[in-house]
Amino acid sequence: MKRTLEGKVALVTGGGRGIGAGIALRLAQDGADVALTYLRNAEQSAAVVKEIQSLGRRALAVQADSADPAAVQGAVDRTATILGRLDILVNNAAVFLVGAVDELSRDDVEQTIAVNVRGPYVAAQAAARHLSDGGRIISIGSNVGERAVFPGLALYSMSKTALAGLTRGLARELGPRGITVNLVNPGPTDTDANPADGPNAATIAGFTALGRFARPADIAATVAHLAAPEAGYVTGAVVNVDGGFTS
Structure with missing residues (x-):
């Protein structure tokens, strides 16, 4: 049986770890060749690339700072050039800076907006030039x-809420080409940056209806569905994969 993403090429920003790595691997399992970006951890990203290749898919890791528009555009263009095309963009890279409104610095604000808002916009802008009709843009919110x-x-x-507006606007703009644009909001997810056994994990899990953290694979399953042909009539949607956190 043909895999649902056979012949497709995907780019997952921040795909070298955590939720991004889970998404990259799931898209590869479904048949896609996958590029991923990373900022610092080349070794971890290389391990994800090796795992993708073990599935018989092509893989590419690109070092790119999502706060740098030129680097973001370069990663998109390099993916399309080296892997021959681009069908799926997953905007996953993000920074998580927490603090009281009167304590966070101007640099904190600038970095958050640059990575979490401008980065996805620039990636989508660059991808729109490469995406074939029927392509996919999927952003990871919170x-x-x-x-x-x-x-x-x-x-x-604020930075993650901005992605909802980006998603709806792009869905309307790119819809005539059959390109769908959707937003996935994960709930608490067990990663090295947010472990399910961390100091505040029990309290955080208690805010969900299911009383537990997600696995990266849980988020990746929804992304894979939205990337597949069967989801071709889903666009402009915000999908909460949060264990009932927002219910």
């Missing part, structure tokens, strides 16, 4: 974009 349960989340929540 449950706190809809429900900020702790103090200190205003900056991060």
